[in-house]
Amino acid sequence: MSTPAGxxxxxxxxxxxxxxxxxxxxxVALQDVDLTVADGEFVSLIGPSGCGKSTLLRLVxxxxxxxxxxxxxxxxxxxxxxxxxDYGIAFQQAGLLPWRTVAGNxxxxxxxxxxxxxxxxARVAELLDLxxxxxxAKSHPDQLSGGMQQRVAIARALAESPRLLLMDxxxxxLDEITRERMQNELVRICAETGAAVLFVTHSIPEAxxxxxxxxxxSPRPGRITGIVDVRADGLVGAxxxxxxxxxxxxxxxxxxxxxxxxxxxxxPTLAAEGLEK
Numbered sequence: 001m002s003t004p005a006g007x008x009x010x011x012x013x014x015x016x017x018x019x020x021x022x023x024x025x026x027x028v029a030l031q032d033v034d035l036t037v038a039d040g041e042f043v044s045l046i047g048p049s050g051c052g053k054s055t056l057l058r059l060v061x062x063x064x065x066x067x068x069x070x071x072x073x074x075x076x077x078x079x080x081x082x083x084x085x086d087y088g089i090a091f092q093q094a095g096l097l098p099w100r101t102v103a104g105n106x107x108x109x110x111x112x113x114x115x116x117x118x119x120x121x122a123r124v125a126e127l128l129d130l131x132x133x134x135x136x137a138k139s140h141p142d143q144l145s146g147g148m149q150q151r152v153a154i155a156r157a158l159a160e161s162p163r164l165l166l167m168d169x170x171x172x173x174l175d176e177i178t179r180e181r182m183q184n185e186l187v188r189i190c191a192e193t194g195a196a197v198l199f200v201t202h203s204i205p206e207a208x209x210x211x212x213x214x215x216x217x218s219p220r221p222g223r224i225t226g227i228v229d230v231r232a233d234g235l236v237g238a239x240x241x242x243x244x245x246x247x248x249x250x251x252x253x254x255x256x257x258x259x260x261x262x263x264x265x266x267x268p269t270l271a272a273e274g275l276e277k
Contacts, residue, residue, distance in 0.1 A: 011036065011037035011164070011196070013036070013060070013072075014071075018052065029052045029055045029221065030066075031223050037164075039196055041196050042196070044206075046200075046216055053200045053217060060073065062079050073087060085160045087165065089168075090170045096152055096156075100140075102128070103138065106127055110124075131185065150171065163196060166198050167198070172202070179206070187210065197210075208228075208230055208255050226261040228257045
């Protein structure tokens with residue numbers, strides 16, 4: 001997805017390396033990574049364990065520092081973007097404070113940054129309605145299912161209306177049925193907010209269903225070995241997708257493309273995969 005002229009991309013990564021340790025204990029986690037995520041675009045990172053997916057997301061989030069290269073968020077350095085609350089973050093574990101209610105967890109970023117009580121109340125009500133949890137505002141995390149806790153975490157990540165969401169396997173610990181429901185919810189939420197998303201996952205179908213583009217990474221040292229534009233396979237843009245997309249021929253074609261890049265094998269035909277409609 002190209003960024004319109006005059007508009008900064010949500011994420012710009014240029015020539016990024018990340019090396020841990022020194023000498024014989026040196027580990028090259030990322031090598032010469034270039035990536036652009038347009039404003040409003042949904043991009044997933046997929047690859048084998050240890051390939052640097054989460055490391056790259058942490059660099060964008062200013063939770064780690066690149067050894068070399070340049071990272072920008074909406075044209076700013078990542079440190080400034082963090083200070084300006086330009087992005088929200090959600091991880092595999094919801095990370096909710098057990099002593100705070102659902103509403104209390106969602107309002108926390110607003111409280112920490114000095115928002116008024118009236119503003120916090122209105123924004124929390126808006127967000128809980130967005131994620132379908134208005135009836136659970138006074139509940140505590142241990143009274144919620146895993147999927148509901150993740151919806152609270154997403155609401156918290158959206159509290160300050162970021163234009164970008166950074167998500168590191170947020171549905172990885174959920175059962176398959178709940179995971180699909182959460183994927184549907186995330187598509188709806190992104191459509192309503194217009195946020196760009198950088199999403200880390202190990203699931204090929206999840207990456208294809210959610211994304212405009214799927215970025216495939218190599219085993220360590222992590223490099224980008226290919227990018228699958230899901231829209232080129234006939235699916236509508238990620239923010240306009242419905243759950244019926246999982247049954248479309250283009251979905252299966254994109255899954256096969258991502259799988260072939262991951263395994264370094266020739267692209268199979270749908271018939272050979274047993275996926276022909």
